[in-house]
Amino acid sequence: MNIGEIARRAGVSRSTVSYALSGKRAVSEATRRRIQEVIDELDYRPNAAARALKEGRTRTIGLVIPPAGRRLTDMQLDFVASVMDAAARADLDVLLSPSGGDHDRSFERVVTGRRVDGVILMEIRLEDARVTRLQQAAVPFVGIGRTAEPDDMTWVDVDYAGLIARCVHHLADLGHRHIALINRSAELAAAGYGPAHRALTGFTEAVAERGIDGTDVCCGDDIVSGESCMRRILETQPDVTAVATINEAALPGIQRALEQADMVVPRDFSVTGVAAQHWAENFRPPLTAADVLATDMGARAVELLIEKISRSDTPPRHLLLTPAISLRSSTGPAPGR
Amino acid sequence: MNIGEIARRAGVSRSTVSYALSGKRAVSEATRRRIQEVIDELDYRPNAAARALKEGRTRTIGLVIPPAGRRLTDMQLDFVASVMDAAARADLDVLLSPSGGDHDRSFERVVTGRRVDGVILMEIRLEDARVTRLQQAAVPFVGIGRTAEPDDMTWVDVDYAGLIARCVHHLADLGHRHIALINRSAELAAAGYGPAHRALTGFTEAVAERGIDGTDVCCGDDIVSGESCMRRILETQPDVTAVATINEAALPGIQRALEQADMVVPRDFSVTGVAAQHWAENFRPPLTAADVLATDMGARAVELLIEKISRSDTPPRHLLLTPAISLRSSTGPAPGR
DNA sequence: TTGTAGGCGTTATCAA
């Protein structure tokens, strides 16, 4: 079924059908209705490829997610869902590309085959070849996260450094003198994953500023890793009375290890950090944490991308989110004071 | 950048470039290399829309997932990841459409705008308007799950009825006389979600067959719901000594409620069901459960879809997965015997 | 071994 067939049956020309559909030219009410009847009857919809070819845009955006095999964190999942939602509201389709490595056919197709009008690039590393690739291919894109040299690209990011620093200050205010940072996995850190590095920076600086003792550990993004990681801290560093974490997937494991060590939160031990609201509220007791509004982030990223697509001369924009820390009940005064 | 420009710079005709790229016609080594050099230099790749228009296919498949707002279960997430993976291996792109309702613009675009060559439709309900829609639009598709009348469509599904029945028999063999089924949410059941209904059917029949006492409850897909659900069972039905569940997201909550009631698994209480391996192994103690290989399902679904796309006359195919129940350590003899 | 030309389904310009 194509526009010519509709035109034939309605007894008009193809252009009239096109204009009746787009509204870019006046069409008499009578013919408009006749055309609409035929369209309804035959369930016609314009061929997307032909339209894309003619208009030079696909009405599709690419969403580059971390590669399959690694499970998305809940925060990332919320983000993906909110991108889908925002895109749907703008009548944009979303093409998913799971790309981690540099030479990835799926990513190359998206970038250079004009399959999409723009790209949202998740999980950016401090040095990221994909960013360079998108820039040289002149594909509009928005980064979720930022590289080490972020000024010449548009991005949305969470201020992990600032948030973890706040957590440290909060704990120090409560009298804790020995605290630990439970970071993301060693693999991610080694790959130059920004949040891992920036959280560590914020932690180190804040700990130094307050003159307290801080150690940091990497921890896999899963319950079992969280449990063994927390257990190791309890065993090898008995002085530690509080942890801050950006590893939400490890939280249930952290909780389990504390329970097994008969540590009551927050009486014996304090826990805080950065997490999706969902995780914070599922912790027992509810976690004092910076609630990242991943939902909001997705919508903002789509907005920025749409802007960049429609006017390619827009200067780079940066959105550094610093959500407030919700005081719940997982932090308390340092024990023994 | 288009094929004409490449041809011009290489000093050949457009068709020669096209043939050099596709290999469908012999091209002399010298010109082939000259063309390749230009292509490399200019980083050319064929325009996907033009190719799709000419060839009548998009090399893209649609993946219709449950609507945003509801979090995907881990099993669903694994499935999505494996579809992405299988599609990438076949050099297919994946267009994501979060569509639950019947009149959904995103779904309609996918179905009828020729945006994709075929569709994988997740979370099918017993009566599902989307199935009818795809059939009448003659879009090749594979269902994940099946309707009440599944014979005339191709699908891949998990045999929840059979698996839950097996769980019941396993528990009955261990001497349990009062067991409960923790099902998916009441909303899903009300919407006619197949697994919820079929699990209940399998449960009811097996319980009757063994002459034991069974109750079933619906439970939200989250930790908090799992906890309150399990607690209610313990309080109101003290006879119950075991549960079977298909609600993996509720498992941590189930565990928490049991711990708080000082129930030791499997000494005082047995737990079993159907879950992604990931969840089963994270349960304490590890869950005796049917490990659904969502990863495998995705690959199979893509295979079936590719077959259906390439030969539209293929008869409907049905793949009912019945994974084995992995005996771990969350089930034991009924207490007090 | 290579070139020419037509058409895929749309939109938009130019005429009427």
Next chain:
DNA sequence: TTGATAACGCCTACAA
């Protein structure tokens, strides 16, 4: 108010 027609970029049958 409407119609004819020329692109958009690619592929491929037909010619040479």
